[in-house]
Amino acid sequence: MIEFKNLTKTYNGINAVDNLSLTIENGEIFGLLGPNGAGKSTTILMLCGLIQPTSGECLIDGVEVSKNPVEVKRNIGYMPEDVGFYPNLTAMQNLTFFAKLYDMKPDLREKKIPELLELVGLSGVEKLVGGYSKGMRQRLGIAKALINDPSVVILDEPTANLDPQGVSDYRKIIRQISDSEKTVLVSSHILSEVSKVCSDVGIMQEGKLVHRGSWQELSGSLNICGLESIIINLEAETEIPELNIPEITGTEISADGKKAVITASSDVRSEISRILNRSNVLIKELCIDQTTLEDAVLSYYNPEA
Numbered sequence: 424m425i426e427f428k429n430l431t432k433t434y435n436g437i438n439a440v441d442n443l444s445l446t447i448e449n450g451e452i453f454g455l456l457g458p459n460g461a462g463k464s465t466t467i468l469m470l471c472g473l474i475q476p477t478s479g480e481c482l483i484d485g486v487e488v489s490k491n492p493v494e495v496k497r498n499i500g501y502m503p504e505d506v507g508f509y510p511n512l513t514a515m516q517n518l519t520f521f522a523k524l525y526d527m528k529p530d531l532r533e534k535k536i537p538e539l540l541e542l543v544g545l546s547g548v549e550k551l552v553g554g555y556s557k558g559m560r561q562r563l564g565i566a567k568a569l570i571n572d573p574s575v576v577i578l579d580e581p582t583a584n585l586d587p588q589g590v591s592d593y594r595k596i597i598r599q600i601s602d603s604e605k606t607v608l609v610s611s612h613i614l615s616e617v618s619k620v621c622s623d624v625g626i627m628q629e630g631k632l633v634h635r636g637s638w639q640e641l642s643g644s645l646n647i648c649g650l651e652s653i654i655i656n657l658e659a660e661t662e663i664p665e666l667n668i669p670e671i672t673g674t675e676i677s678a679d680g681k682k683a684v685i686t687a688s689s690d691v692r693s694e695i696s697r698i699l700n701r702s703n704v705l706i707k708e709l710c711i712d713q714t715t716l717e718d719a720v721l722s723y724y725n726p727e728a
């Protein structure tokens with residue numbers, strides 16, 4: 424479990440992290456979203472015991488980080504945006520080096536390292552790490568973050584360098600990690616990545632947590648009405664009748680007439696629902712499209728925009 428209690432970090436009179444209070448339960452995959460400069464990295468550095476808070480505290484499994492940095496470091500796995508490896512060693516040799524730093528016994532190392540390389544798709548790769556692509560380095564970074572079998576895994580911008588196959592593999596890896604009851608904190612500004620992989624999401628802006636909840640809860644509380652246009656997905660049991668709603672600016676209907684992608688200037692789901700009820704058409708799905716939710720999150724990034 425991760426706890427932030429009134430956590431604040433001040434640089435030159437400015438709060439990079441401003442009175443952050445947040446609890447992330449065991450087994451949760453939590454996405455920390457926010458634009459550049461929101462305070463994500465500063466929060467993570469304090470959580471890893473790499474910088475000291477100005478006030479407040481971070482706890483990992485009930486242990487206060489700044490007072491017990493060595494104990495805490497044994498229980499966390501951290502993958503920074505750019506992981507450092509020895510270029511003239513293989514993946515296996517690099518991981519062996521890090522395993523030794525954790526005093527891991529040879530028999531455990533010999534079991535654990537091949538398992539981790541298999542997990543991240545680098546099994547049997549003999550190439551020296553200096554010749555790795557950025558994506559391969561990132562995969563190895565995940566393996567390194569897991570070497571000490573941590574209860575909490577912290578990943579900073581984990582998909583930044585991955586190609587589409589790498590991103591898809593990454594999602595599988597993250598789910599496998601959380602299946603083993605580990606708590607995962609993912610920091611990212613890539614909304615679609617966080618929404619696909621995280622059970623809960625927090626949005627940071629100017630050091631403050633401005634929203635927190637499951638992706639679904641967050642979608643419900645987002646101010647979609649402030650957007651210029653909204654996309655609504657509609658699926659019905661039978662053919663969709665004509666929707667005479669002035670706010671609707673465009674409708675794309677499927678060949679069988681049962682699905683529609685509706686563009687509107689405001690959230691007209693209740694009007695749509697009323698028309699369909701009156702026409703005795705049963706609704707299978709009536710929801711705001713993911714792209715609209717992402718636009719709503721982006722409006723937190725640029726409130727003046």
Ligand SMILES: Nc1ncnc2c1ncn2[C@@H]1O[C@H](COP(=O)(O)OP(=O)(O)OP(=O)(O)O)[C@@H](O)[C@H]1O
Nearest residue numbers: 434435438439457458459460461462463464465466
């Ligand atoms: N060592 C430092 N000295 C002074 N100011 C800093 C320092 N580190 C961070 N800041 C400031 O604190 C604020 C938060 O920065 P932080 O790097 O935590 O944001 P972030 O959300 O991680 O952004 P990014 O995605 O760009 O890394 C920014 O205004 C940044 O300029």
